[in-house]
Amino acid sequence: MIIAVVSQKGGTGKTSITTNLAACYAAAGHELMLVDADPQHSALDWHADRPATLPPVHALHLPEQNLFQEVQHLHQKYPLIFIDGGGRITAPARAGGSALGGGR
Ligand SMILES: Nc1ncnc2c1ncn2[C@@H]1O[C@H](COP(=O)(O)OP(=O)(O)OP(=O)(O)O)[C@@H](O)[C@H]1O
Ligand SMILES: [Mg+2]
Numbered sequence: 001m002i003i004a005v006v007s008q009k010g011g012t013g014k015t016s017i018t019t020n021l022a023a024c025y026a027a028a029g030h031e032l033m034l035v036d037a038d039p040q041h042s043a044l045d046w047h048a049d050r051p052a053t054l055p056p057v058h059a060l061h062l063p064e065q066n067l068f069q070e071v072q073h074l075h076q077k078y079p080l081i082f083i084d085g086g087g088r089i090t091a092p093a094r095a096g097g098s099a100l101g102g103g104r
Contacts, residue, residue: 022082035060
């Protein structure tokens with residue numbers, strides 16, 4: 001499952017939703033990858049502050065260029081991926097939508 005949290009409007013809760021989803025699924029015992037596709041790196045900042053005593057969340061930043069291909073590659077290792085999209089969301093939306101059959 002790939003979930004991309006995207007919105008063209010800023011400050012609407014994308015990072016809050018994505019990081020909370022990641023934390024909840026990690027707490028439930030799932031291995032997952034949190035992809036920060038926002039140049040602001042907000043999700044990575046959240047990840048850096050996450051105490052090591054909590055269930056692990058893997059996280060990395062991916063630029064919009066090649067996001068679709070990179071997420072498909074990651075999906076082979078991580079069945080569960082959450083994408084925090086930035087303000088310009090074309091590539092994150094495509095990367096998430098593809099898992100639902102939305103194509104490229
Ligand atoms: N730690 C915090 N304490 C208080 N308010 C916060 C905190 N983090 C975010 N907010 C507020 O919650 C709302 C949603 O923030 P969030 O960062 O999740 O939105 P976003 O859609 O990811 O923003 P952006 O488009 O800049 O990436 C905003 O109004 C933000 O100011
Ligand atoms: Mg954000």
